[in-house]
Amino acid sequence: MKPRAAAILLHALLIALAVGTAFPLLWMLSVSLMPAGEASAFPPPLLPSHATLANYRELFGREGIGRYFFNSVVLASLATVLSLMFNSTAGYAFAKLRFAGRERIFRTLLAALVIPAQVAMLPLFLLLKWLGLVNTYAGVVVPGMAGIFGIFLVRQYALTIPDELLEAARIDGAGEARIFFAIVLPVLKPILVTLAIFTFLGTWNDFMWPLIVLTDQDLYTLPIALAVLSREHVQDNELMMAGSVLTVLPVLALFLALQRYYIRGILVGSVKG
């Protein structure tokens, strides 16, 4: 095949793949701007006859989606801050500080990665009930404050910190706390950004756990509210699409802004075997 023909074929394939992949998301956006009922036609219309924000107005007005949006933002932010605190300290310690049983504990943690989270879910619910955390923000966030994957992520990165750097600081008389805050944290910054996006997106997108823990409608996150809405409003395509846009857009924007960090996370995660 001639290089030129090959290039054309290659790009045709790439464009077809990209359009196919992006289509559901673009269509979602388009339908969300249609007046009620317009999408239920054959052939399905691709663009609104006249764009309207009525669906969004209804979501924020009658359906009170602002509240769920707020919940999602608060929960995802809270989870991110907590995860950074717990995992950065532990990840660094596993990488750079020698203590009795370190290897054994770390190996145990890695082995536990194969246990699906759902195994723990039912007793966890009863535990949270006992702690009085069912139907609270804390019930959603607290169980995930520290995670094996997060620790692993930070540890892999922290391994690259040269020991001499830490030793020099110790010889200068710096305490371990100072070393951590003044030397280690700045070096870890890129991986902490990665961890932050992972946690934020994970919490934002999480479905099963908040579905179980949150019973009060005022505490629902966007995905839960959307699932509830979609079961009640099966006929209202356009409204549901607007809800989907509101749910997806923030995470998509966050990803686009920070995708370099996100992709690093995937690559570190994929060598965990």
Add this chain to the structure above:
Amino acid sequence: MRVQRAAWALVTPALLVIGVFFFLPVLAALLVSLTDFDLYALADIRNLRFIGLANYWHLLQSPAFWQALANTAYFVAAGVPLSLFASLAAALLVNARLARFSALFRTTLFAPVVTTLVAVAVVWRYLLHTRYGVLNYALAQIGVHPIDWLGDPHWAMPAIILFAVWKNFGYNMIIFLAALQSIPADLYEAARLDGANGWQEFRHITLPSLAATLLLVSILTMAGYFQLFAEPYVMTQGGPMQSTVSVLYFMYEEGFKWWNLGSASAVAFLLFLLILAITALQLRVTRRAEAA
């Protein structure tokens, strides 16, 4: 000594959280799976009985559980290869020497991964609508009769697989891309000097270099696909005719719909054992293949 103390201080909070909110519940689940914890026990703990392995025994005799298992196996057996194929194909295209705007394509193809599953499942439910769905419209253009994607027991699972592949293939594409980029360029140059064509290059250089990544990715993807839940929850509610009830969906219904926590915990452990066994098998087969 000082370092030792500092290390413990740094590690303990995280270990405590993981211990209390993960290991403890897992152990508890193991115990609960040996009891008949249910609604009555929830009302009054004296109504709890220790029943040994009876939950497991009943599950293994329950047609509904086997159907959930079969549905999940179907999803994994068809979904994982499809998903890997899509990821690899996308990675090869984006990574091709001639490709321009690779970054843009990579981002576009990856976008579904970060989207909220519930939200895009809602979108797909409309794309798959029998009468007004875009997919059936497209198929009609090539003469295919409308398919009742989510209402026909034969088509519901394929629809969910299609959706899952769309949602996930970008993730593995990134991993494959990184692996492709780490293959030394001189290998290809040498091959070209020997007069190898594109297919031969792929067959003899690319594929062998990707073997380790492929194994890892397939294990991770499989473990993930075994945990199918939110897709059927949002799109089909397990129907039609239970054809999209996955093992986890079954567990959810047992546990949080009927509050048979004992039985539900047993389901969770059976799933865990299954994933473990298949992973071990996969590793062993590969090692043997490598040794041979």
Add this chain to the structure above:
Amino acid sequence: MTGRWLSPRLVCLAFALCAAGCHRTAGPDRVVTVWAMGREGEVIERLLPQFRKLHPEIRVKVQQQPWTAAHEKLLTAVAGEATPDVCQLGNTWIPEFAALEALEPLGPNAAKSTIIQRDDYFPGIWDTNLIAGTLYGVPWYVDTRLLFYRRDLLAKAGFAAPPKTWEEWSRMLAAIKALVGPERYSVLLPLNEFEPLLVLAIQQPEPLLRQDDRFGNFRGAGFRRALAFYVEMFQRGWAPPVSATQISNVWDELGRGYYSFYISGPWNIGEFKRRLPPELQPTWMTASMPGPDGPGASLAGGASLVIFRRSRHKADAWRLLEYLSSPDVQRQFYELTGDLPPRRASWRDPRLAENPYARAFLEQLERVKPTPKVPEWERIVDQMRLVAERAVDGKLSVDQAGQELDQTVDAILEKRRWLADRGAAP
């Protein structure tokens, strides 16, 4: 672990505690939280202005729950001790929540009430709220099932009046099928609904559970007769083997004559009136259920209002219950939703008494039977639906279906038998 290293952890702990504590601050003292499902959840807010005028000191907070997830949601709330004060509860769920000791007994309140008068309620409906003699709910609306049918198609097939017996009904179904041809059907029995089959089953003299509700009785002649008739309707091509979600719009399809009979509930009176075009309005009507040998029974379905035991505002909650049960508010509620009132007083209102579609319901309501009052019932009917679906598909014979169902049901009831033997059954 030295002192100065404790601080970050304390910060974390404080953070966690704050997150736990800050989520909700105590509002005004007298807040009554109400959970209502689906359409009722939307409408209930419009009944409340008058109540707020009468009781300005009580704040009522309504939360709408989707029907499809209501059962899980409620159980999780009970397990997590996060129940509302007042809740709309399907009356077949009352045994379950009573067994969980989640509901407040209402007998003493009802006995004193001047508004909620037991004798005014349809007895079959009131009875569903009594578990072992204790009252746990007040009927809010009734929801029995009966026939919606096309008068014109029935007439064209040669019948002047709706069926009274199964035998008569079968002849009509066959005649309509012959009339409409292979692309259309005589009756719609959505496979994802258990109610149509349950109606046929409950018409039988044999109970669905036997020996004090300790074992399934689905092998029994009664259920087998019902299932055989149900399956026959599919096998003869009278009913299409589809679920309701596959039919994009049941109302239009009745209008198009895709089917001529439909077993459904009162909310559909309003839907058919609203959704069918004026020229089709004279063509549809309701009729009470035909029985095996004469007018048949139907389900004593509906929803009740209950107060949860953990409520801290029981007196205020009861005030709300009384308000929502008063005949005036019930009438308003009927106008908003089309949900039929459970009290005869409300039925004397001309708007209801003169509604031709409601007449069949009034007739049916005097002939309703409650389903077995065991906490496991929801699970049992779910299994019944699944087995019936397979029988319709031809995967099981009627006898096999009955046997398999009994096996499953006996296993579900095992715990109940054990509790009964210990003398602890609820």
